[in-house]
Amino acid sequence: xxxxxxxxxxxxxxxxxxxxxxxxxxxxxxxxxxxxxxxxxxxxxxxxxxxxxxxxxxxxxxxxxxxxxxxxxxxxxxxxxxxxxxxxxxxxxxxxxxxxxxxxxxxxxxxxxx
Amino acid sequence: xxxxxxxxxxxxxxxxxxxxxxxxxxxxxxxxxxxxxxxxxxxxxxxxxxxxxxxxxxxxxxxxxxxxxxxxxxxxxxxxxxxxxxxxxxxxxxxxxxxxxxxxxxxxxx
Numbered sequence: 001x002x003x004x005x006x007x008x009x010x011x012x013x014x015x016x017x018x019x020x021x022x023x024x025x026x027x028x029x030x031x032x033x034x035x036x037x038x039x040x041x042x043x044x045x046x047x048x049x050x051x052x053x054x055x056x057x058x059x060x061x062x063x064x065x066x067x068x069x070x071x072x073x074x075x076x077x078x079x080x081x082x083x084x085x086x087x088x089x090x091x092x093x094x095x096x097x098x099x100x101x102x103x104x105x106x107x108x109x110x111x112x113x114x
Numbered sequence: 115x116x117x118x119x120x121x122x123x124x125x126x127x128x129x130x131x132x133x134x135x136x137x138x139x140x141x142x143x144x145x146x147x148x149x150x151x152x153x154x155x156x157x158x159x160x161x162x163x164x165x166x167x168x169x170x171x172x173x174x175x176x177x178x179x180x181x182x183x184x185x186x187x188x189x190x191x192x193x194x195x196x197x198x199x200x201x202x203x204x205x206x207x208x209x210x211x212x213x214x215x216x217x218x219x220x221x222x223x224x
Contacts, residue, residue, distance in 0.1 A: 040123065040216060092157075100163075102160045
């Protein structure tokens with residue numbers, strides 16, 4: 001595997017379910033990100049991790065819970081979601097938090113909440 | 115904080131025609147500028163970036179962009195597009211953090 005991978009690629013869940021999204025980067029990067037992509041809206045940064053430590057939480061509801069066990073893996077745990085949470089969830093990584101560094105994105109998980 | 119405005123949500127063009135995708139930004143600090151492309155069912159991929167130096171930046175797939183500080187713009191151009199350029203294009207600016215525009219859907223028609 002190369003680059004940034006995400007599983008599953010598609011997920012349908014009910015509002016009472018608990019599920020997790022997984023992201024893995026094979027680039028040796030130290031920073032990882034979760035974004036939410038909704039139609040016709042700018043990407044919304046959700047969480048930032050640097051060397052496994054969370055550095056940013058952009059007022060994300062507590063029904064989204066991130067976990068970063070090491071610099072290569074990032075999870076997003078989901079519970080009691082709402083239909084408006086349906087979106088494409090993108091994971092990204094970068095060498096570090098320097099703002100001139102490119103971010104590398106995974107293909108995303110298409111989430112549908114019924 | 116920074117903000118990014120992509121002035122066109124959709125741009126349809128015919129194959130081999132030139133195209134310009136417009137991006138304006140605002141920021142109270144010095145910025146770095148990026149263009150990303152997203153093909154269907156894929157994540158974002160970097161096309162090009164401006165960090166410093168020459169204001170004309172060349173990227174992959176024949177795209178280029180020009181940084182205009184006085185007009186706070188970073189428009190993306192390609193002199194002749196192909197069907198395979200059909201995708202969503204995102205402008206991004208970093209100052210304190212990275213902010214993305216809402217995207218421009220480029221559709222290239224035969």
